[in-house]
Amino acid sequence: MTLHHKSPRIAFLGTGAQGASIAADFALAGLDVTFIDQWPAHIEAIRAHGITVNLPTRQINARVTALHLCEVAEIKQPFDLIFLVVKAYDTTWATQLIKPVLAEDGFVIGLQNGMTHEDIAAVVGRHRTIGAVIQIASNMWVPGVTNRQNDHDESWFAMGALDLAQQHRVEAVADLLRHSGRVEMTDNIRSAKWMKLVVNAAELIPSAIIxxxxxxxxRAPGMLEVMREAGYEAMQAALADGATIMPIIGMPPTMSNDPERYVDEIFDEVLRTFSREDTLTTSLQDWRKGRRAEVEEVNGWVVNTLAAHGRDAPVNRRVVETALQIEAGKLAPRPENVHLLMPR
Known part of the structure; x- marks a missing residue:
């Protein structure tokens, strides 16, 4: 991939709330970007009216090339960069779908929750995989329109090559992503993704359950303690798995090295900087759309990681059990569910 030429060929596979807003920034910057998505009405709306992004104080619209999944097989010219912005549980099949149109020296960049970088690498190779962390609040309910609650300076990403021999090439990719927010480089993307999973374990599914x-x-009675405990267990899982405590989402390197204090600090930063009063987690949005959430890929990952080390994760286990009951239709998300997450 020769990023020194003016505009590499870029695809965004997954142009929902997050992917569409980032890809729109790329398009308005004059980059050669293609939208690919599995929601037919969304692609048709983009073709008719462009992609519209509602930001806190402004609205943008970009006319872009937009493809249905079934049209990937018609692509003749490979992409230099493919940003994968699909649900964690869709990672493997989505990477397999796009692999034939990835340039030999190209990269797949996983802008996702969960530890998906290894799933991507298993398909396209570690030398063609860039792990990434994303922190933006957004939502999408209408085809062709995304609502992004953090503008450029409030949006944050981290990026790092899985194969450190390729790390010197990642800076050029980071420069492109800076059209959409702040970007930090890291040579330990695995730990950075674990730190984000710690935050997600505390926030995503627990708040959706109620x-x-x-x-x-x-602010709900008893919930802050539950959410923090879920985060503490996730941090225990991260450390057991060999991750290093490190600052993410733009926080200073002077953060506490005490695991639980770190969780408290980063949890507070998300609530203070990245959340609005009406911010719904991606998990609750999924459920309201009738879709499953990233239960096994976040809280389930904590449970399974600690179990592999002979340890229990009781709060995350209760989160997973309750969430799966909701997804099976045996339980409805409601405030009273907080009691199901408490120690029994």
Whole structure:
């Protein structure tokens, strides 16, 4: 991939709330970007009216090339960069779908929750995989329109090559992503993704279970303790798995090295900087759309990681059990569910 030429060929596979807003920034910067998505009405709306992004104080619209999944097989010219912005549980099949149109020296960049970088690498190779962490609050309910609650300076990413021999090439990719927010480089993307999973374990599914916005969940009686405990267990899993405590989402390197204090600090930063009063986690959005959430890929990952080390994760286990009951239709998301997450 020769990123020194003016505009590499770029695809975004997954142009929902997050992917569409980032890809729109790329398009308005004059980059050669193609939208690919599995929601037919969304692609048709983009073709008719462009992609519209509602930001806190402004609205943008970009006319872009937009393809249905079934049209990937018609692509003749490979992409230099493919940003994967699909649900963690869709990673493997989505990477397999796009692999034939990835340039030999190209990269797949996983802008996702969960530890998906290894799933990507298993398909395209570690030398063609860039792991990434994303921190943006957004939502999408209408085809062709995304609502992004953090503008450029409030949006944050981290990036790092899985194969450190390729790390010197990642800076050029980071420069492109800076069209959409702040980007930090790291040579330990695995630990950075673990730190984000720690935050996600505390926030995403727990707040969805009680059917409230994230900030409201943190204020609900008993929930802050539950969410923090889920984060503490996730940090224990990260450390057991060999991760290093490190600052993410733009926080200073002077953060506490005490695992639980770190969780408290980063949890507070997300609530303070990245959440609005009406911010719904991606998990609650999924459920309201009738889709499953990233239960096994976040809280389940904590449970399974600690179990592999002979340890229990009781809070995350209760989160997983309750969430799966909701997804099976045996339980509805509601505030009273907080009691199901408490120690029994």
């Amino acid at each position: 059917d409230t916005a994230l900030n409201d969940a943190a």
